[in-house]
Amino acid sequence: MQILIGIFLAILVAVLAWRAGSLSWSGALAAVITGGLIFGLGGPPWAVLLLTFFISSSVLSRAFSKRKTSLAEKFSKGSQRDWGQVLANGGLGALLALGYTIPPHQEWLWLAFAGAMAAVNADTWSTELGVLSTIPPRMITTGQKVERGTSGGISLIGILAAMGGATLIGIATVIFTASQSWLYRLNIIILGGLVGSLFDSILGATVQAIYWCPTCNKETERHPMHTCGSPTSQVRGWYWVNNDMVNFACSLMGAIVTAGFWLLLT
Numbered sequence: 001m002q003i004l005i006g007i008f009l010a011i012l013v014a015v016l017a018w019r020a021g022s023l024s025w026s027g028a029l030a031a032v033i034t035g036g037l038i039f040g041l042g043g044p045p046w047a048v049l050l051l052t053f054f055i056s057s058s059v060l061s062r063a064f065s066k067r068k069t070s071l072a073e074k075f076s077k078g079s080q081r082d083w084g085q086v087l088a089n090g091g092l093g094a095l096l097a098l099g100y101t102i103p104p105h106q107e108w109l110w111l112a113f114a115g116a117m118a119a120v121n122a123d124t125w126s127t128e129l130g131v132l133s134t135i136p137p138r139m140i141t142t143g144q145k146v147e148r149g150t151s152g153g154i155s156l157i158g159i160l161a162a163m164g165g166a167t168l169i170g171i172a173t174v175i176f177t178a179s180q181s182w183l184y185r186l187n188i189i190i191l192g193g194l195v196g197s198l199f200d201s202i203l204g205a206t207v208q209a210i211y212w213c214p215t216c217n218k219e220t221e222r223h224p225m226h227t228c229g230s231p232t233s234q235v236r237g238w239y240w241v242n243n244d245m246v247n248f249a250c251s252l253m254g255a256i257v258t259a260g261f262w263l264l265l266t
């Protein structure tokens with residue numbers, strides 16, 4: 001029964017998001033599969049975390065859109081998410097939900113899921129709000145000042161936003177856990193989210209494939225074609241590491257940190 005409700009809820013959310021323009025057609029299909037697994041196998045607590053991430057990040061993507069239009073082209077994809085982005089953010093969660101069905105329910109898998117959601121939420125919040133920083137960001141690896149929106153650049157606003165995104169997931173998690181260890185849980189979820197999003201920036205500064213548009217004289221994640229129509233050429237990173245892989249690594253790091261600290265305590 002829970003599985004049927006889960007699949008129904010996932011279809012409902014995916015259709016609404018597709019109609020609102022937050023998901024492409026392939027993204028909606030991937031959301032039905034990952035959402036169906038997470039809602040159906042994890043139940044209400046898992047559903048709340050996934051929805052907290054999905055709704056808060058969709059709202060932030062749309063907010064301040066006027067101030068962000070000039071930066072939008074720097075990101076390889078617009079605010080409409082395709083299947084690759086959906087799997088990068090929710091794929092690990094779906095796998096953890098599958099693992100959670102094996103009795104006895106392993107508490108650490110729930111904490112790993114919370115850490116993964118905290119990391120992708122932290123990363124989305126810092127990306128969406130960090131571009132509003134009036135102070136130029138600095139490269140996480142070298143400290144060099146870079147243009148706003150550059151992969152691997154961090155700012156104070158971005159870090160505070162990441163903390164906010166992780167904290168929201170942490171609060172949503174402990175609401176479902178009547179436990180004396182709620183404060184410890186909250187702290188390790190926030191920590192997992194922060195470490196995950198900083199790991200995302202480190203990968204963005206080092207191994208992620210970044211391209212150059214000769215017409216606009218700009219760095220971009222877009223390849224093979226920039227938004228202006230010019231072909232882009234790679235300037236740094238490894239050609240096979242795209243933004244979706246970096247996001248998946250971010251969620252994995254969040255899961256490892258949070259679950260790791262949880263297993264330390266228990």
Ligand SMILES: [Zn+2]
Nearest residue numbers: 213216226228
């Ligand atoms: Zn261009």
